[in-house]
Amino acid sequence: MKFLQTMLVSALALLAPLTATGSAHAADAVLSKTWDQIVADAKSEGELTFYAWWGEEFWRDAAKDFEAKYGIKVNVIIGDNTATVGKIVAETPNATGTIDATLVGGVSLKLLLDANSLLGPIAPVIPDTDKLDAKLSVVHEGYATGGYLVPVYRNQVGFLYDPEKLATPPQTWAEFTAWLDANPGQFAFNDPSKGGSGQAFVQAALVNTLGGDQIAYDGATEVDPALTATWTKAWDWFNLNEDKFLITGSNSDSADRVNQGEVTMAAQWDDDTAIALAKGTLFKRAKLYIPAFGLPGGGDSLGIPANAPHKDAALLFVAYLIQPEVQVQLNKTIGSYLARTDVSGESAILPETERQQNGRPWLPGVYKSLYIEQFVSQVLQK
Known part of the structure; x- marks a missing residue:
């Protein structure tokens, strides 16, 4: 040691x-x-x-x-x-x-x-x-x-879900998008300008719609316009699928939608989930997992x-x-x-092995701030 x-x-x-x-x-x-x-x-x-x-x-x-x-x-x-x-x-x-x-x-x-x-x-x-x-x-x-x-x-963002409605949650990005297609309106994430779990999902969607590789962003202290030029593909994906997900007002709002049975699955923090389960404000059968396509933490x-x-x-x-x-x-x-x-x-x-295998780092702050800003302007305000 x-x-x-x-x-x-x-x-x-x-x-x-x-x-x-x-x-x-x-x-x-x-x-x-x-x-x-x-x-x-x-x-x-x-x-x-x-x-x-x-x-x-x-x-x-x-x-x-x-x-x-x-x-x-x-x-x-x-x-x-x-x-x-x-x-x-x-x-x-x-x-x-x-x-x-x-x-x-x-x-x-x-x-x-x-x-x-x-x-x-x-x-x-x-x-x-x-x-x-x-x-x-x-x-x-x-x-x-x-x-x-x-x-x-x-802390780590995962997908909070009801196992009675979803026995086998999606793992790959292809499986997730197929599940969205088959279950419109059953997935929620919050406005990324109002909570980190929404930011995590937006980052995961951005990375995966562009091929799933985020190495090019590592260590950046300034934005490279060549990397962000293709981000429109991600905003197009959100706009084309706007009827398949629910955008909520906060991290807790997303969890409440699962708890109330309004949606089957939502992006959520592990610590918020742990406390809600301990306090009994979230139904005991609720599960949280990190999909194989990765969510940041x-x-x-x-x-x-x-x-x-x-x-x-x-x-x-x-x-x-x-x-x-x-x-x-x-x-x-x-x-x-x-x-x-x-x-x-x-x-x-969340098992430590799952954290290590499926957890992803956040994009550097200059890119994180930019994707939040662009999501608001290119998706929410469209």
């Missing part, structure tokens, strides 16, 4: 210059401390401020447990992700900011990297990062992170602003959130699957 950690650290060190060059601030001495020094200095700092946009129940419980263990108070702020990212970027030129650690997800990552707003690389400093999902540890939303982020949980990560006022405490809190018992509690509380691959969660509604 020590060898794997050494390899990961080496890989992250190589990737760092290619992506986030750190911050406009000088290289921080905190990253050269021993872990014991960081823990001791974190206790001296005595507090930190953590921002997230959802999962309040888990973050607040974790903060209380962290304070009980280390005597360090965590101020948990739940707010709009776009506003949080804007705040971090705006504060980057300042010697000291107001945020110590933050949940990072979606295309906001590129904004943070481009603004040199993150402390790092932090992954080589924090214990047990070699036990986190290898893919998400290196690439997040299509961007190499260079160790500036630490994965905290994974990834997860969210933790980052520390380069000018965080309590960097030691922030590093210790990030390390705490990836410990086995905390990861299991995260999975139990909010349903998102563990970022660690050496621990199993209670809400493992």
Whole structure:
């Protein structure tokens, strides 16, 4: 395991210059401390401020447990992700900011990297990062992170369905489109501008109508017009088949349509499904799977602003959130699957083998933003 950690650290060190060059601030001495020094200095700092946009129940419980263990108070702020990212970027030129650690997800990552707003690389400093999902540890939303982020949980989009209506769900794109033809109006996905499960289906449809290969997009930081010139084929497919699917207003709206029997199958998040099943708000026989033609998934990560006022405490809190018992509690509380691959969660509604075989990475943020925009203009507004 020590060898794997050494390899990961080496890989992250190589990737760092290619992506986030750190911050406009000088290289921080905190990253050269021993872990014991960081823990001791974190206790001296005595507090930190953590921002997230959802999962309040888990973050607040974790903060209380962290304070009980280390005597360090965590101020948990739940707010709009776009506003949080804007705040971090705006504060980057300042010697000291107001945020110590933050949940990072979606295309906001590129904004943070481009603004040199993150402390790092932090992954080589924090214990047990070699036990986190290898893919998400290196690439997040299509961007190499260079160790500036630490994965905290994974999530995956699948197809939620009623097995009493659909005994053998479609696997290939050809099987799926044939099923749509035979069952018009029985599939739902949400407007991609209003939820990630809809974004996942639109990406899968885009990739598969164009041949099923998304390698050409890997690592892109700018849009290549040659690649997007053929996207009209995908929008034509949606427009030609508009009577065969239902476009809903949100992730939860799609799940409700399955739950109410209005549709047989819908694109849906694994964590939302796990929580709904646990709470009894979704019928118990409901199933979720990832078709062989692939649906994207990834997860969210933790980052520390380069000018965080309590960097030691922030590093210790990030390390705490990836410990086995905390990861299991995260999975139990909010349903998102563990970022660690050496621990199993209670809400493992998708087999790990299926996640690895049929899960696909998101297209880089510049393309993801563009396909959402084009879907709205070329399909919804047609």
